[in-house]
Amino acid sequence: MPEVYKKDDCRLDMRPDEGLPRELREEVGRIVGTCRTDGCFDHISQLPIPSRESVVEIVKLGRRILFPGYFTQERIDPVGLEYHLGRMVVRLYKLLSTQVAWAVRHDCHRYEQACSHCQEEGGKVALDFIRAIPDLRSILATDTIAAYEGDPASSSYDEIIFSYPGLYAIMVQRMAHLLWEAKVPLLPRIMTELAHSKTGIDIHPGASIGESFFIDHGTGVVVGETTEIGKRVRLYQGVTLGALSVSRDQVEELRRHKRHPTIGDDVIIYSGATILGGRTVVGSGSIIGGNVWITDSVPPNTKVLLKSPEQIVIGRED
Amino acid sequence: MPEVYKKDDCRLDMRPDEGLPRELREEVGRIVGTCRTDGCFDHISQLPIPSRESVVEIVKLGRRILFPGYFTQERIDPVGLEYHLGRMVVRLYKLLSTQVAWAVRHDCHRYEQACSHCQEEGGKVALDFIRAIPDLRSILATDTIAAYEGDPASSSYDEIIFSYPGLYAIMVQRMAHLLWEAKVPLLPRIMTELAHSKTGIDIHPGASIGESFFIDHGTGVVVGETTEIGKRVRLYQGVTLGALSVSRDQVEELRRHKRHPTIGDDVIIYSGATILGGRTVVGSGSIIGGNVWITDSVPPNTKVLLKSPEQIVIGRED
Amino acid sequence: MPEVYKKDDCRLDMRPDEGLPRELREEVGRIVGTCRTDGCFDHISQLPIPSRESVVEIVKLGRRILFPGYFTQERIDPVGLEYHLGRMVVRLYKLLSTQVAWAVRHDCHRYEQACSHCQEEGGKVALDFIRAIPDLRSILATDTIAAYEGDPASSSYDEIIFSYPGLYAIMVQRMAHLLWEAKVPLLPRIMTELAHSKTGIDIHPGASIGESFFIDHGTGVVVGETTEIGKRVRLYQGVTLGALSVSRDQVEELRRHKRHPTIGDDVIIYSGATILGGRTVVGSGSIIGGNVWITDSVPPNTKVLLKSPEQIVIGRED
Numbered sequence: 001m002p003e004v005y006k007k008d009d010c011r012l013d014m015r016p017d018e019g020l021p022r023e024l025r026e027e028v029g030r031i032v033g034t035c036r037t038d039g040c041f042d043h044i045s046q047l048p049i050p051s052r053e054s055v056v057e058i059v060k061l062g063r064r065i066l067f068p069g070y071f072t073q074e075r076i077d078p079v080g081l082e083y084h085l086g087r088m089v090v091r092l093y094k095l096l097s098t099q100v101a102w103a104v105r106h107d108c109h110r111y112e113q114a115c116s117h118c119q120e121e122g123g124k125v126a127l128d129f130i131r132a133i134p135d136l137r138s139i140l141a142t143d144t145i146a147a148y149e150g151d152p153a154s155s156s157y158d159e160i161i162f163s164y165p166g167l168y169a170i171m172v173q174r175m176a177h178l179l180w181e182a183k184v185p186l187l188p189r190i191m192t193e194l195a196h197s198k199t200g201i202d203i204h205p206g207a208s209i210g211e212s213f214f215i216d217h218g219t220g221v222v223v224g225e226t227t228e229i230g231k232r233v234r235l236y237q238g239v240t241l242g243a244l245s246v247s248r249d250q251v252e253e254l255r256r257h258k259r260h261p262t263i264g265d266d267v268i269i270y271s272g273a274t275i276l277g278g279r280t281v282v283g284s285g286s287i288i289g290g291n292v293w294i295t296d297s298v299p300p301n302t303k304v305l306l307k308s309p310e311q312i313v314i315g316r317e318d
Numbered sequence: 319m320p321e322v323y324k325k326d327d328c329r330l331d332m333r334p335d336e337g338l339p340r341e342l343r344e345e346v347g348r349i350v351g352t353c354r355t356d357g358c359f360d361h362i363s364q365l366p367i368p369s370r371e372s373v374v375e376i377v378k379l380g381r382r383i384l385f386p387g388y389f390t391q392e393r394i395d396p397v398g399l400e401y402h403l404g405r406m407v408v409r410l411y412k413l414l415s416t417q418v419a420w421a422v423r424h425d426c427h428r429y430e431q432a433c434s435h436c437q438e439e440g441g442k443v444a445l446d447f448i449r450a451i452p453d454l455r456s457i458l459a460t461d462t463i464a465a466y467e468g469d470p471a472s473s474s475y476d477e478i479i480f481s482y483p484g485l486y487a488i489m490v491q492r493m494a495h496l497l498w499e500a501k502v503p504l505l506p507r508i509m510t511e512l513a514h515s516k517t518g519i520d521i522h523p524g525a526s527i528g529e530s531f532f533i534d535h536g537t538g539v540v541v542g543e544t545t546e547i548g549k550r551v552r553l554y555q556g557v558t559l560g561a562l563s564v565s566r567d568q569v570e571e572l573r574r575h576k577r578h579p580t581i582g583d584d585v586i587i588y589s590g591a592t593i594l595g596g597r598t599v600v601g602s603g604s605i606i607g608g609n610v611w612i613t614d615s616v617p618p619n620t621k622v623l624l625k626s627p628e629q630i631v632i633g634r635e636d
Numbered sequence: 637m638p639e640v641y642k643k644d645d646c647r648l649d650m651r652p653d654e655g656l657p658r659e660l661r662e663e664v665g666r667i668v669g670t671c672r673t674d675g676c677f678d679h680i681s682q683l684p685i686p687s688r689e690s691v692v693e694i695v696k697l698g699r700r701i702l703f704p705g706y707f708t709q710e711r712i713d714p715v716g717l718e719y720h721l722g723r724m725v726v727r728l729y730k731l732l733s734t735q736v737a738w739a740v741r742h743d744c745h746r747y748e749q750a751c752s753h754c755q756e757e758g759g760k761v762a763l764d765f766i767r768a769i770p771d772l773r774s775i776l777a778t779d780t781i782a783a784y785e786g787d788p789a790s791s792s793y794d795e796i797i798f799s800y801p802g803l804y805a806i807m808v809q810r811m812a813h814l815l816w817e818a819k820v821p822l823l824p825r826i827m828t829e830l831a832h833s834k835t836g837i838d839i840h841p842g843a844s845i846g847e848s849f850f851i852d853h854g855t856g857v858v859v860g861e862t863t864e865i866g867k868r869v870r871l872y873q874g875v876t877l878g879a880l881s882v883s884r885d886q887v888e889e890l891r892r893h894k895r896h897p898t899i900g901d902d903v904i905i906y907s908g909a910t911i912l913g914g915r916t917v918v919g920s921g922s923i924i925g926g927n928v929w930i931t932d933s934v935p936p937n938t939k940v941l942l943k944s945p946e947q948i949v950i951g952r953e954d
Binding site: 383411449451452456458459480481482517518556589605608 | 677686687826860910
């Protein structure tokens, strides 16, 4: 066999006489072995585990039901609407009830409890979720209008519904928050991380957020688990509503405590601002300037701005 | 029936005897009802609406035509090139002319005008777009070279074409900008938000940007609608070229006005810098340091840096 | 023909009598022409080029093998585990050996060398990669535990494995780093840019990172090519471990030099902090506060914080 391939060989992905190397079998054995040690994570079990793919589909279905006609190739007319929505709602019920049941069962199993209620719980949560859709639609309409009114670059509601990442992120968070309140494990966070991945906006499913919420641009926004946000609040890219720093030994006692700020109504927080701490309250009507750093409460109707831009301006010499 | 499932039951997604809950039908009715109130958004109509999936395919096709041979599993040799490109161009024409026609028709419908020109407009815009491809290829070549010359970590042009998010974002924006200039509704923004979602780089389709443009890393970059950028400009992650703050009543009058800065030739803007305002001009050859905040013009050949890092350094006590 | 379409026409994507415009053929010719000039990039060749789609599948397979049972719709029990893993490992071997061979061959071709070793190299690298899986599993277990211990909002290891972007990003980077060390061209960067796209976390495949690494939230994090990070380090969103500014003529000499910082063990770096320069060392046990800007070394066990928040607080007048 020649050491240098002829030009023709380049077209071949693998020479016909080349099989798999023998060592592969041995390596599979080693990998199987490491699944049985404590230092690794796996889920080797007949028990089902929630599926990311299904959660992706739940979010897609949710969006189609919440904004009918926008995210489908089909054209939906008033006569066919009921069938169209009915079909999607049934599909959503089946997927969601199954995934909730699996998530609950997975949790029971983890804590070695018998799972007597998983299936019932799945059906109940899925039905409650579907019951909440009309209210979700209303509050998302206020978010859509807030985007139009808050952004001079927006040219129509349709543009916002089709393309604004802030609307997508709050839509997913509002869905996830319903499941969070129903104490469903795993799924709410998978949902919001899906939105985080698509938008760069990381809103924890635990955060409670009022109507007419608008995030412009949004990349880098972080809204922590125990944040409370009032009505008509507007955030820009890179805003953090986070926790104060945590030393390693405090982590356990802090789980589930209020660690993130409370934001009043009609607050605007400009890009890059950071507001930290569970006791920090930003009063209604206040404006927080770009890059401002806040760890104490701010009274209502207050403006907080960076003092003077401490910058050096010099002729360039390179 | 036992309260605790036997192990075998765990394998079932849903018990066979369990159907859909009766209440589901009622809930579908309620959801249909809310589609007929004013407080919600839907698109229930025989009229078509642009499709996100098609826009995704348009961008993919565009990339394959602009960088032939890089993003396809087929191998393309010089003989087959014309057929390969021809097939893709035809597909692009069909998709784009249809989506433009739908977007224009959707807009006409919104303003209750008769749509006498939608189809013609679609064909015309799609043909003009295809005509612009050779020029797009040339300017994207300058962007690719700028990335290689601006980033010591780059090891080849191919690496940049395959993997640099900054090149992807400017490629999509340059395509979207053509449609923006042709006054196509909806599609340009859907396109740039697709790139925003993939890269964290949010460049509005309205921004006008010169050749040899390079964004390194890019996450968090925001370039607003009326921004103008010269030649050979380099941006780093987290740079905002934005608008000054807007009070709620000013939004309407600001739509379509120049609200975002003008950046000269050969400017470098380091990570986290913020430059705001429609009258702000950064002169050619200037360098804006990391985290700098600018709301006034900067003369040509100027360096702007953060003064002294006002920081406390203390021995740790925890 | 009527100028205004009848309602029925709206349903048609394209009128039946409307074909493709004749000019299209000419435009295809012009586009083909521009592929033969120097100012554009294309890959017109019988030689294969690495495929992004295959790299996406390699990363997916890698994740399924590293965390068995989590990212598959199949349920895997202890008996079937070997077959399940074996099938995936074989698939990974085939894909990876082919893509590595293509990447190496592509590079040889670029430098006009004969490619006598591409195929062998592909098989060798793929086998070494598979051999490294047990160690990868162990170090990723330390990363998973570090996330749980570092984030009070985390509620289980499963939640972290399913949804934490920081774990995804470091998993991909640790895989890419293996290929980087084997000097495979193109693929490592395609892999980490895939993770960057999904998470907003941009870790160069060249960075070397110790065990128990945790990035919280993560959007906007940049870790440069020659960064070295110790054990048990925690980063928050928006942290840059980057290079000092580079003038245009220095780029060439800087390629492959140490340009990015070294971070000791047990360091915490809060959101928005920037640490620059190849000679900058952050000593073990130090804490870098939010938004801090560092270009000089920091001794061990030191806290660096922003001095006082130079901010103006004023009653709002608008």
